[in-house]
Amino acid sequence: MRTLFFLLFLILTTTGLSAQDVKEIVRKADEKMRGNSSVGTFTMTIVRPTWSRTISMKSWTIGMDYSMIYVTAPAKEKGQVFLKRHNEMWNWVPGIERLVKIPPSMMMQSWMGSDFTNDDLVKESSIVKDYDHKLAGEERIDNYPAYKIELIPHEDAAVVWGKVYMWVSKADYLWLKAEFYDEDGMLVNTEILSDIKKMDDRVIPCRMEMIPAGKKGQKTVMVFEDIDFDVPLKEDFFSIQNMKKVK
Secondary structure, three states, X not given: OHHHHHHHHHHHHHHOOOHHHHHHHHHHHHHHHHOOEEEEEEEEEEEEOOEEEEEEEEEEEEOOOEEEEEEEEOOOOOOOEEEEEOOEEEEEEXXXXXXXXXXXXXXXXXXXXXXXXXXXXHOOOOOOOOEEEEEEEEEEEOOEEEEEEEEEEOOOOOOOOOEEEEEEEOOOOOEEEEEEEOXXXXXXXXXXXXXXXXXXXXXXXXXXXXXXXXXXXXXXXXXXXXXXXXXXXXXXXXXXHHHOOOO
């Protein structure tokens, strides 16, 4: 009897969320990581079977439409700036005093030699607007009870993934994991988020690992060192002219 009751309870709690409820879970998890605006510092470590290297950066963002990233170390890359305005992206390389606009054809190329792509940086597609959301189950991720959510892109959406699974904690809507699949249903990347701690006014994962499928010993680790959310930033800060001035 207890087993039957538990199974019935599991079915009800797993299927009791509407599509709108699931979409709201995804929205809350996404917005929690971004805020209305932010200023922060982070490091990105590119790990390969025989070597690794770490790049330090500072970032400024407004929602999903504006972001600027300034490379602070190592010396070889210091001063490089990446600017995103809506769906457009530029790169300023001070060593050769060259401004490069990243074309749409390069969105899936590696960003700074990492396992993140230019599209990951620009986040041209919205996991809230461009996908249908369905509850696919419930699992524990690092002892956090979490919703497993399936994201299928709209037919007319300009997205690169054929399907995405993401895991969001039931408490606090923490984005804990994601799997990205191509149009043939093959796993391409796994994203793991951990090191949950308070940053400014919220609790978020502060460590993000992007692990490509089938490439043993290869990953990219992003660690957020400090973030202030909902800071006063204006859209004109995110200009091509300011790329050459920002520090």
